[in-house]
Amino acid sequence: MGGHHGEPYKVPHPSIYKVENVPQLLEVKESLARQGLSDPWLRNEAWRYEKKAFGTHASRLKTFMFRGLGVGFCAFLVTIGAEYALGIGKGQGGHGHGDGHGDGKHH
Structure with a gap:
């Protein structure tokens, strides 16, 4: 069948995505902290803001x-x-x- 002829896709390690690298998420984190809350899953959204891999919202x-x-x-x-x-x-x-x-x- 078709198959994949190139190098297999390498999944990046989750530790490369940090809330501190994304201004929008940092703002959410600080807003939650002011209310005495935290979101342990917030880091899982950081990949969406990686412009090199996914571009901007407009693009x-x-x-x-x-x-x-x-x-x-x-x-x-x-x-x-x-x-x-x-x-x-x-x-x-x-x-x-x-x-x-x-x-x-x-x-």
Whole structure:
């Protein structure tokens, strides 16, 4: 079958992700501390803010919105070309052409 031909994916060690490296999470941690609370799982969210690996929120949104746009546009052009080459859809826009109506003859 397909298989994986490259080097296997290496899972990073969890200790590389620190709340202190992420300003947004640090703010949450400090806010919780002011209320006498803590979140032991907060570090598990730090990977989401790794810009090298996952990009920014805006870049992920841009990728989501425009992924496949080039392929879709090419498919659109091929469809238009095929319709033009095969004569599909010609003469469907004009009402009354070739159906006997509007030529002054009454049946």
